[in-house]
Amino acid sequence: MAGLGPESPLPSVQPLLEPPYIVDGGIPDEIVEGSRWGKARNIYPYPLQDAYSRATSATELTAVVLENGHVKATFLPQLGGRLWQLTDKATGKELLHTGDRIQFANLALRNAWFAGGIEWNIGTRGHSPTTCAPLHTAIVRTPDGQEVLRMWEFDRLREVVFQLDAWLPADSRVLFTAVRLRNPNAETVPMYWWSNAAIPQTPGTRVIAPATRAYATGYDGAMTVVAPADFRGIDATWPDRNPQAADFFFDLEPDQPRWEVAMDDGGDGLALVSSPQLRGRKLFVWGEGAGGHRWQEWLTPSESGAPPRLYAEIQAGLAQTQFEHVPMPAGASWQWVEAYGNAALDPVLASGAWDDAVDHAGERVEALVPGAVLDAALADAGRWADLPPSDFVVAGSGWGALERVRREASGAVWIDEAGTPFAQETLTADQAPWLELLRADADGGEGSSRRPFAGSASFVRGLDWEELLAAQRNESAEAVFYRAVMAHARADFTSAADRQAVAALYSRAMGGHMTAEMVRAGNYPDGIVGAGAPLSNRSRALACRGVGLAMIAAGDIDEGLQQLETACAFDPGNRALVVEAMTLAVDSGRPELVPDLLERGPLALSSLGRVRFLLARAKADMGDSAAAAALLKEGIEVADLREGENSIAALWHRVCPGEDVPAQYQFGMH
Incomplete structure (x- = not known):
């Protein structure tokens, strides 16, 4: 496995990449409207994971294995709970694409991502903020003797709690997973979920779903309505027939059963079946061009000289496409069940005309996991959802525990933690300064004046945090700086007023305008005095960076780059800062700045x-x-x-x- 390296020290206030433009013609209004709402401005407060390299070494990970006489499933809770391997014991076939190493690459919202297995994506379009992070993980034992693997975490982007339960009944030919999302907020939040399965791709691989049309994107900025078996003159349901990378979102009718199947030349392959709430189904292909093969080689390296092991992806999501968010009402709790196993298709029937292949695959899916069995699994998941864990396996982050304390302090609603506890023991140095701020506020004005906010290595989001910092009797320079970062993260930088307000907060924390020459001469203002120490050089650097980003967004390129140069002068050892400035x-x-920054x-x-x-x-x-x-x-x-x-x-x-x-x-x- 490659080492992830340290998280980026830069607050992730930069805007996310825009999704492709959706052409309205022929695209349903539901999809067009859903694509225009709910997009996150950035991934803040999550830091980027961008310090990995291509070097790999033997690495020990905790694995949780569920196994019976038919199926063996291996999960990696320290890496987003990834279902890494799923083996059909009757045939000995691996139903998922995996490699002999984990190689990180820049495909996720926080940058680091790796190919293989089944990944769970929440929050907004893209690979999840938790895809390369540990989840809270434990074993739950039900009253009727079923062992359940439970993984959960607090999603800091949407401020919701997600929970994934996985179990394998003794005689089952499918692995069941149940996802529960809970929105404790007092307002509707945009919600996004896609389960993403990597499947081995061979010349005999075909992907089938019960739809006669699909919404296709080809990484060229457009979405079109196509027949999946006749896309630009090819049958795109055979991944290796696609010349270029493409997404196909199958258009399942509301009353259609929810399934998607991949088969190899023997008819074996992964079936992804779910209860009705997961409406979306997708096929992703890398394409057979040089670029598509290079990406697969990059993500799943093989022995020197060997051709890359190819893969495609089948996915299931809440919306019809990945350009949409679904409104999740205040206080809502959603749950659905997914089932994974080998549908064991007849390769002759499944290779035929599209309608015949769909009919045959639908019959095999129903035989593998009848609708009544799926309904019973959903009912079981509902009964088990709040059962307390018996054995803890891996600890996730401390942000859920801090969120509970924050909400208790403000009187806001929080979840019932019986089944998904966020233990005090999970709090670390990342949460400590923010916990102290909450406690200082609870002490009243006198406590607040005794303990001016001294800064933190981590960042948080939320207007109540900003209010706590602003309410300090003697406001510290660090408090103003962190307020500036939070205002920056939520600002609309198309608005001149927002840009000016953010730049003003940063400048106030620093005590005025600074240049790289002033920094190198040691001749610059100390910033706010009277409450705690002046800004640290780290915070000064990040404040200059914030001003620089605001100026560049406003079109003042020269002054913005000068501010970034000043930021690098304050913290010349900050790799992420220097690379961003370059x-x-x-x-x-302004290429002439690059050699000097280097x-x-x-x-x-x-x-x-x-x-x-x-x-x-x-x-x-x-x-x-x-x-x-x-x-x-x-x-x-x-x-x-x-x-x-x-x-x-x-x-x-x-x-x-x-x-x-x-x-x-x-x-x-x-």
Whole structure:
């Protein structure tokens, strides 16, 4: 496994990438409207996980195995509860795509993601904030003797609690999972859930769902209505017939049974079946182009010289497509059941005409897990949902425990924790400063004045936190800085008033305008005095960064980049800060800043693949194509290359005209 490395020290206030534009023509109003509502501005307060490398080493993980005479399921609770392997014991086949290593890459909302198994995604479009983080994990024993694996966590983006129960009855040919979402908030929240299964892809792989049409996206910014068995002249339900990466969201009618099946050339493969609440079904393919194969090789490396082990994905979600959010009312609790097993199709019948294949697959799915059995499993899950855990296996984060304390302090509603306890023991140094702030507020004004907020290595979100910081009798510089970060995270940066308000808070915390020259000369204001120490250099750096981002958003590129340069001067050892400043300098047409930032940054930066690529871009932009080409030909490996990013190949075309792009740089998806 690759090491994840430390979390980013930068508050994640940068906007999320925009989803593709949806063409209204032919797309139902429900999908169009759902795609325009609920999108998160950013992933704050979660920090990015972007410090991993491509190097792997033997790593011990906790696994939880559920097994009977028919099925063996292996879960990894320290990595988002990933269902890593699902084995059909009758055939010996692995129903899921996995590798012999876990290799991180930049595909998730927090950056780090890995291919394989079944992943649970909550919050907003993209791979979940918890996909590479531990979940609270325990074993529950029911009164009738069933052992249940329970995993749960507090989602900090939507401020809801999610819970996943998994169990395998003694004679069952399917693994059951039950998901419960609880919204303790006093308002409706946008909700998103997709269960994402990676399946082995062979020439005989076909994916079937009970739909006659699908909504297709091809990573070109458009969505179109297609017949899944006739997409641009091909039958796209066979993954290896797709020339390019594509998503197909099957259009299941409201009264259609909820299933999707993948089969191999022997008819075996994963069936994903659920109760009606999970309406969406999706097929994702990487495509058979050089870029699609390169991505699969990148995500699931094989032995040197061996072709990549290919995979596709089948998925199930709350909405019809992944561009939509579903309104979850205040106080609501939702639960559904999913079942996973081998539908064992007849490969001849399943390879035929689409309608015949759907009819046959529907019969086999019903035989594998009859509707009455699925209904009974949902009823069981409802009875078991609040049973207390018996044996604890893995501890998740302390943010759920802090949230309980916060809500108790403010009199807000919280969940019944009987089945999903957030123990005090899970609180760590990340939560300690915020817990102290709550306790200081409970002490009253005198306590607040005794203990001015001294800062934190972590960040939180919520207007009540901002009010607590603002209510301190003697407001500290750190308190103003953290208020500025929270205001930045929720600001609409298309609004000049929002930009100005955020920049003003940052500047107030610092005590006024600063430049890199002032920092290097040690001649700068201390900021607010009278309550605690001046801002730490770390906070000064992040405040300058915040001002710089606000100015760049306002179109004041030069001043914004100067503020980022000042931020790097305050904290020159901050790798994430320097790399971000270099990236924004190149993207903003100021490549000449890159060498200077690199020279003043940490020595280790010069060997980082991302930095070598930025330097090559900067040299090309400054007219030195030969130097840029030399860097590319030496070899650059950008560990955190973003999904869909084709910038290395684009640079090669610029500086090495007429030369074919090397295979290792071909990541194009359309």
